[in-house]
Amino acid sequence: MLSSIYTLPEEVVNLIAAGEVIDSVAAVVRELVENSLDAGATRIVVAVWTQHWRIRVADNGCGMKLTDLQQAAIAHSTSKIRNRDDLWKITSLGFRGEALHSLTQLARLEIMSRLALTAEGWHVRYDAGGQVSEATTVAIAPGTVVTVSDLFGNVPNYREGLPAIAQQMKAVQSTIQQIALCHPHVTWQVWQDDREWFTISAGKTSQHLLPQFIRQVRVSDLQELTVEVPHPDTLSTQPYSNDTATRAFIKLVLGLPDRCHRHRPDWVRVAVNGRRVKLPEIEQTILTATARTLPHDRYPICFLHLQVAPNHINWNRHPAKAEIYLHHLDYWQEKVAQAIEQALRLNSETIPESLHNSRVSKLIKAAEATSGYNFSRQIQPGADVEEGTQNSKPPPYILKAVAQVNNTYIVTEHPGGLWLVEQHIAHERVLYEQLVDNWQLVALEPAIILSNLSPAQRSQLEHIGIEIEFFGEQMWAIRNIPAMLQTREDCADALLELSLGGDLQTAQVAVACRSAIRNGTELSLEEMQTLLNQWQRTRNPRTCPHGRPIYLSLEESALSRFFRRHWVIGKSHGI
Missing domain, CATH: 3.30.565.10 (Histidine kinase-like ATPase, C-terminal domain)
Incomplete structure (x- = not known):
């Protein structure tokens, strides 16, 4: 009361x-x-x-x-x-x-x-x-x-x-x-x-309310995550308290980028301690964290609710309490970005386990090794870990390569069903994040000669760190190149593509796309498994850097309904 x-x-x-x-x-x-x-x-x-x-x-x-x-x-x-x-x-x-x-x-x-x-x-x-x-x-x-x-x-x-x-x-x-x-x-x-x-209608969490507000969005299109974090002023001054008045929570409901997004940033919402507020810095953090997971000119669906100790907020800024002063803003921006990265990963928390995973194995065993399928149930030793990381920790959520369809899609088994993973864009996501983490330019010997470059193209190459020298009439020598392109035969074409514009991030996307394995490339089961292990460890595994979905999900429950496998033994056999 x-x-x-x-x-x-x-x-x-x-x-x-x-x-x-x-x-x-x-x-x-x-x-x-x-x-x-x-x-x-x-x-x-x-x-x-x-x-x-x-x-x-x-x-x-x-x-x-x-x-x-x-x-x-x-x-x-x-x-x-x-x-x-x-x-x-x-x-x-x-x-x-x-x-x-x-x-x-x-x-x-x-x-x-x-x-x-x-x-x-x-x-x-x-x-x-x-x-x-x-x-x-x-x-x-x-x-x-x-x-x-x-x-x-x-x-x-x-x-x-x-x-x-x-x-x-x-x-x-x-x-x-x-x-x-x-x-x-x-x-x-x-x-x-x-x-x-x-x-x-009331729901357990905000995830169950969003589909009531946004058409064509289902609960399964949303990922919900609650993260408990220490308050910034408790990190060095005192041990973290279990007192509910001093706990901080980041509650996140995020539209999975391969399933739903918006034409405008109208559903990036932030709330603090039970009230929707304007926090442009946090909203920009959300947009930045999801930028390379969505198609061009698309924006995320995100509801972020911060629950922090009252003394970290000054509500006394605006008569309608729509604007606040949030202390330690940089700290909260960092934690929000980490929470979004965690929500986008593939792991046992973001993909529910199925109680009937044995059914999937029985279904796969019934498949025939014909047509465009490269099929094998034997995984070679060491195929479930990346090269050079045999002693590393296994992936947080194991995906098992089963077959390759038309040398393009990897049939993948997991406890909840089947996925079809598009090999080129999965590899593109892997390479892009490697480039972001370790962007490296290496010297070229001999140099690559490009001709008829416009001033804008030359300026763009210099902008992303490429060394370019005049080599003669309408000819320029390229002295270095992104390390990932060094061994490719189409280096000149790749450099022309990089010269067409965009910032460093755009260049990294272009390099990843150029370097990823092509669809139509036949992979061994070991190569498929290695790619899956690398891909599921990425920060944003649901979409490629262009925003295209990487996998198609065939959940076990949907397969059961399609094949009418909900029956009682005896009755379905006329006994």
Whole structure:
């Protein structure tokens, strides 16, 4: 149950960031539902009557007693904080005590509320100053119902300057979705003009809510990860504490880049301690960490929720609490990038184990060694480790090479089913990450001679570190080259490709693509297994650097349904 409501002392009021809190219908909804969440609500019903400028928010929270209802709409009255020190340990969504008082000045406000263990509730109406004008008993379910009527009725010019109703309702929907993502355990029902508009079903985590907001995205298209990290100020000053008040968590829901992405960066969302906020630095970290996993001009689907100790955040920056000061920002950027890298890896945490993996082996044994299949069940000794790393730790999640289809796709078995891995782009991903980690230019002897290079092409080669010298009329000598291209016969073609533009990262992608094995190349089972081991160790194994998916998943459950293998012994045989 919330603490009793008191009026804040003047010294605290003067420290609080003041400003317009209620400036739209969406702002009213935001302030009221945040109060509901602070009251512990698990079900919230929002109703908006657009023609009457009326909003109602009902919840099943803890409710309020009469003395708190009498104090609730007075300026700077709140149950969330008491003194100036509390501003540095905010754990609630609201704390300023301004919203309800502002509503009494802009609209007609009434509240019905009942405590869970009491027999009756109270219906209270407020005047323009926030004082109670009428209070009567009422029979309602435990919880609170707040009704705001004739919003901005006393400032008609302001009402006329607001966006069209359709835009305002879109803002209301966006506001509710953002809040719901941060509180997935809450069920929402939203009405517009006496007709049900949309609902949001509660879920275990935010991963189960995103498909309700984004069309064509399924739960299986999303990877969820929760990482516990120490607070930066505990790393050197004191041992890491198990106290829940000092733990930090990074909760990440990331759209798998081979399955879903967006044309705009409109679903890169960041929340801190239960509230969606604007943190451009963290958002840019997300975009950078996923840049070479998506197709050109595509953006990730990502919801990041940081849960940190209250004293690491200063909420007192913006009246609507949409902007914050986050201490040790560089540290959190680093941890977020590491969490995204972990979520994109292939391992036992990101790929669920199947309880029926033996079925897959039986299915594979029934295959025939015909047509375009290079088939063998024998893996040569040492094929499951990379050359020179026989003593290294095995891959975190073993993929077993089974066959090669049309000298292009590697049939791969894992406990959850089958994958078809496209060998060229899998190798391209391996080589690209090797280049990023160890970009090396080696001397050429003799030099490669290129002709008819434009000034822009010569400038581009120099930009990525290639040494180029004038060698005669319309001829230039190349004195060094990326090490990976050194032994290739098409070095000149590769250099021309590098000269066509882009930054160093683009050049590394081009080199990886040029150096990767070609489709149509026949591989032995040992070579296939080595490639799989290298590929599954990469940081971003789901897509190539151009953003193309690397593998097609044929999960065991789907295979079972297709081959109708859900049967009872005897019955399916006519016994």
